[in-house]
Amino acid sequence: MNRLLMPSAALLWGLQIAFLSPSLALILTSLYGASMVEVGWVLAIYNASGFVASLVLPAWADRHLDYLRPMLGAGVLTALLVLLLATVTTLPLVTIALVVLGGPAGVGTSMMFAHLRHSGARASQVMNMRAVVSAAWVAGPPVATLIIGWYGPRAILVAIGAVALLNIATTMAMMSLRRRESLAADGAAAPVVHEDSVALGTTGIVLVTTAFVLLQATNATSMSFLAVYVPQTLGIDVLWAGIALGLAAGLEIPALMLIGRLTERFSSLGLIVTGCLAGIVYYAGVAVATGPVLLLVLQPLNAWCFAGIGGVGLTLFQQMISRPGLSTGLYMNTRRIGAILSGPLIALGGATLLGLRATFLACALLTVIGMVIILVAARRGTAVIRGSQEASVGPAQA
CATH class of the missing domain: 1.20.1250.20 (MFS general substrate transporter like domains)
Incomplete structure (x- = not known):
């Protein structure tokens, strides 16, 4: 099961980003009437929120040696973000939603790779998962464009929400597997020793x-x-x-x-x-x-x-x-x-x-x-x- 979970998680997290990132500017202009100047400011504030979140949340995860709960939280926040984007009608509220929910939601992929490393994955295994994320990026933007072209901008929100729910499901399955492995080891997980460390x-x-x-x-x-x-x-x-x-x-x-x-x-x-x-x-x-x-x-x-x-x-x-x-x-x-x-x-x-x-x-x-x-x-x-x-x-x- 674990062999399927990690590639599935990598594909889904890659799809989530590949659907949202290229579509966000179009969503802002078509659904909320944002000008290009406003789009620039909103994206800048949104990316600043992601920058802060990618420093704060990984620090928490390192202290607790737990990377799956932040992953789960990122999936939940993405689902909430899609729900708000589909219901709010003003650009200021959309900006607040992107800052409060979208920034922290963006750490899901990095937490996945951190979990891989914490679990003892070798560099080649991490690279294989990175290739799966790239495969999602090859397919994601064209599929997102087709969805928007056929069904309109709101339809891509439904697609992103569906992927977020699948991310929640796969992360919960990984957490369940982790608990079973911990119980099998009498609750004491052995520390992971990385032999490929680079001392600089x-x-x-x-x-x-x-x-x-x-x-x-x-x-x-x-x-x-x-x-x-x-x-x-x-x-x-x-x-x-x-x-x-x-x-x-x-x-x-x-x-x-x-x-x-x-x-x-x-x-x-x-x-x-x-x-x-x-x-x-x-x-x-x-x-x-x-x-x-x-x-x-x-x-x-x-x-x-x-x-x-x-x-x-x-x-x-x-x-x-x-x-x-x-x-x-x-x-x-x-x-x-x-x-x-x-x-x-x-x-x-x-x-x-x-x-x-x-x-x-x-x-x-x-x-x-x-x-x-x-x-x-x-x-x-x-x-x-x-x-x-x-x-x-x-x-x-x-």
């Missing part, structure tokens, strides 16, 4: 976090900016942007599964460096592309870059920081901060003589900087390990 020290963790903010910014920029870049700079139909993004999304799943297997043989930091190298070539290639052929040829590099940042990055944070909730929450917040930084990166395209190509060149440069920081952190980690080994040698041994 506090400075190394700060360096890696900084690098990931930059890497997440470039990833968010390329994803959101391509639909504008393709028709305005390459001079081809925007359909090619959709084809390119769809191809990259389809390749992400095998890339995540492959790189997950490689984590058993190679270091996480080394694999992330390969993702950075792929990203540098991808961004530079898109910046000099003149047609659809090169754009499509480059997408495997885009997929590998995402696998390194979005997959191995998650497991690296769990390896660096022993508290599963804090580590996963910190990683998720690098995505949020990176998404904020993507705004200035996109604006750069309209402020230079190079035009929109400057944005992708800036992404390549920031990826180089992020890779260099990762390499510095790796060297520092080697020094930390060497220092701890030397400190453990007694005078007689020395």
Whole structure:
């Protein structure tokens, strides 16, 4: 049963986000008459609430060593949020609902990955679940678009609510299984010892976090900016942007599964460096592309870059920081901060003589900087390990 529960949970949590995130702006404009300025402010406040929740709730979960109850709470809050969005009629009330309910509800996925780590899952197993979430993201937005197109914006609220109820059910099943396992072990769960921990020290963790903010910014920029870049700079139909993004999304799943297997043989930091190298070539290639052929040829590099940042990055944070909730929450917040930084990166395209190509060149440069920081952190980690080994040698041994 457990073998089915975790993939089911990963798929459902991925679908919940994939239904809500792309549809929220449309829901605000069509159901509540929000202007684009109002949409921007509401989404900013909503994301700020999610940022705070992803710090507070994981801290509680780490103190209590319980990641399933926050998951259950996130499912319940999502169901309540959908109910309120379907009944309230004014934008201020919708904003309050998104802040009070939507922000905390967004921690469900990170709590799932924290639970995986706390349960003793290896990096490759976490990566497999990350691939399932990616599969949900491949299917989620097109399905959400079809639902809205056929039945209207309110119909997507029904779909999100249904997924939330399924999330509640799967989480309750996982809690029941956890209780049975605890009773079988006479109520004393053995502490999980992670043999794949990465010792970087506090400075190394700060360096890696900084690098990931930059890497997440470039990833968010390329994803959101391509639909504008393709028709305005390459001079081809925007359909090619959709084809390119769809191809990259389809390749992400095998890339995540492959790189997950490689984590058993190679270091996480080394694999992330390969993702950075792929990203540098991808961004530079898109910046000099003149047609659809090169754009499509480059997408495997885009997929590998995402696998390194979005997959191995998650497991690296769990390896660096022993508290599963804090580590996963910190990683998720690098995505949020990176998404904020993507705004200035996109604006750069309209402020230079190079035009929109400057944005992708800036992404390549920031990826180089992020890779260099990762390499510095790796060297520092080697020094930390060497220092701890030397400190453990007694005078007689020395």
